[in-house]
Amino acid sequence: MNHKRVHRLYAEEGLSIRTTLPRRKRAWRYRQGRPGATVPNEIWAMDFMSDQLFDGRPIRILTVVDIHTREGLSAHPRANFRAAQVVEVLDQLVRLRGKPKSLRVDNGPEFAGRLLDHWAYLNGVEIDFSRPGKPTDNAFIEAFNARLRAECLNASWFLSLADARARIEEWRCHYNQERPHSALGNLTPNAFANQAQPARELA
Numbered sequence: 001m002n003h004k005r006v007h008r009l010y011a012e013e014g015l016s017i018r019t020t021l022p023r024r025k026r027a028w029r030y031r032q033g034r035p036g037a038t039v040p041n042e043i044w045a046m047d048f049m050s051d052q053l054f055d056g057r058p059i060r061i062l063t064v065v066d067i068h069t070r071e072g073l074s075a076h077p078r079a080n081f082r083a084a085q086v087v088e089v090l091d092q093l094v095r096l097r098g099k100p101k102s103l104r105v106d107n108g109p110e111f112a113g114r115l116l117d118h119w120a121y122l123n124g125v126e127i128d129f130s131r132p133g134k135p136t137d138n139a140f141i142e143a144f145n146a147r148l149r150a151e152c153l154n155a156s157w158f159l160s161l162a163d164a165r166a167r168i169e170e171w172r173c174h175y176n177q178e179r180p181h182s183a184l185g186n187l188t189p190n191a192f193a194n195q196a197q198p199a200r201e202l203a
Contacts, residue, residue: 037068040196041097043128044073045104045141046111048081049148053158061153061168062089065144067104069193070181072144073097075172077164083115090119102126104138147175 037043049061060081064074076089103120105111107129120127130137152171158164176189184192 040066040069040193041100043067043102043104044100045138047106047138047141047145048108049145051153053160053164059161059164062086063141063145063148064093065141067140069189069196070184071189071193072172072175075148075168077161077168079161081110083110083113086110087115087119099123099125102128104128104130106130106138107132
């Protein structure tokens with residue numbers, strides 16, 4: 001029995017052998033899509049954006065959106081962000097709104113580290129990571145970031161970090177209070193959230 005005979009028998013039977021082992025990939029939780037949020041504060045989406053001041057100094061902006069109401073919960077700029085600062089922003093939001101059930105994030109080091117994982121465990125929050133190369137896994141935050149980029153970041157000349165914070169926060173408040181969304185029945189995010197709140201309390 002030599003390799004030529006083995007090859008002939010396998011060919012006759014229509015069999016095949018993998019020459020190399022398949023590369024194992026991470027088992028992502030959602031392969032067919034994700035369930036949508038049905039009530040306010042159920043799912044938050046988080047992401048980072050980058051920009052710079054007038055003198056070229058870089059800044060990073062942590063954005064957080066409520067998936068159900070489309071509210072921009074945070075658009076907080078800093079010179080740099082570490083996991084501790086991400087947790088600090090989340091703690092501030094939790095004090096104002098309560099805890100979400102789930103956080104949708106990408107696989108950045110600030111989100112994939114132990115500190116955020118520890119915070120989520122202590123608060124009973126599930127961290128839902130996007131698949132690499134799949135921006136549609138976090139489409140709501142991508143849409144919010146696109147509007148922030150086009151309407152505020154690209155249109156502004158930030159003189160300082162304090163100036164950036166003031167202008168970005170002004171834009172966020174305008175987005176929540178003055179911008180109707182067709183997906184929300186042409187209500188603004190704040191109006192939709194106020195309308196949904198009594199139903200949530202009755203449930």
